[in-house]
Amino acid sequence: MDLEAVRTFVAVAEAGQFQKAATDLSITQQAVSKRIAALERTLGVRLFTRAPRGAEPTIDGQAFLPHARELLRVEGRAIASVRPGHRPLRVDVIASRSAQSGLMRGFHRAHPEIDLDVMMLFDIETAVTAIRSGTIDASFRAVAAPGRPLPEDIESIRVLDEPLQLLTGPRHALAGARSVTLAQLTGHRIWMPGIAPGTEWGAYYDDLVAEFGLTIEATGPNFGSDVLLDTIADTPALATFMGEPTRLVWPAGHDLRRIPVIDPTPVYPHSLLWHRDNPHPALATLRTHLAATTADHDATGTWRPGWVTPR
Secondary structure, eight states, X not given: OOHHHHHHHHHHHHHSSHHHHHHHHTSOHHHHHHHHHHHHHHHTSOOEEEETTEEEEOHXXXXXXXXXXXXXXXXXXXXXXXXXXXXXXXXXXXXXXXXXHHHHHHHHHHOTTSOEEEEOOSSHHHHHHHHHHTSOSEEEEOXXXXXXOOOTTEEEEEEEEEXXXXXXXXXXXXXXXXXXXTGGGTTOEEEOTTOOTTSHHHHHHHHHHHHHTOEEEXXXXXXXXXXXXXXXXXXXXXXXXXXXXXXXXXXXXXXXXXXXXXXSEEEEEEEEXXXXXXXXXXXXXXXXXXXXXXXXXXXXXXXXXXTOOOO
């Protein structure tokens, strides 16, 4: 059904005259007549009768009028749903309890007027594909994994260096330490299920192991943070890494310890990725907010892989 013809029908019904509808629509009266005639052929009924005061809807026209108005309302909602600034800003944060999610919560508190859709994709290839197709507007990632530069149409900016801490149970050999050096972690088992080969975080921990001789185990299925915390609390031989901004809740009886890692402090670098032609106005607001609220990068006493270089 031709929506312009439907729009013309509503205009005539509301104006009561073909000429008045033509003026309202900025078209000729002849064009109005042609559109109404075409719509009547499509529907197989007459929509108007001529009257002394102009045009009046027939019984069929009266029945069709509320549906015609609803068609135009649906058209307006459909257009608004994809118009920049009229749909939510869609951002990928990898995990709900991550530092990235914390950054987006801060953005939402600062800009509650901006609608957000927060989603979680798995790897950087999936995220980049979604950015390029317009499925999402931005993604937080480590940029960029070795040998896999970002496509030329993807922009990025470093937004957060997340310090790693050691998380242990109360009976771990390092549980009483106020801080630990990376050298002190040599020989200790660091359990991190969920490190997947080929991901940017997999590349990060591969480099951390190679540089400092650590033992990181990714064995076993990843059953989520609750099982990870239960295991760390009950197993004196195991510890894990956790980002300093990450906020997890565990039973008081676990008595878990978060211990700063120093000399150097390994930091996980987060960058924001977006398509250079993305017109969503809230995307610029997000970039400005992150630039104003995140710390300096590559601070003295920190470590990150050499391939993590913002573009």
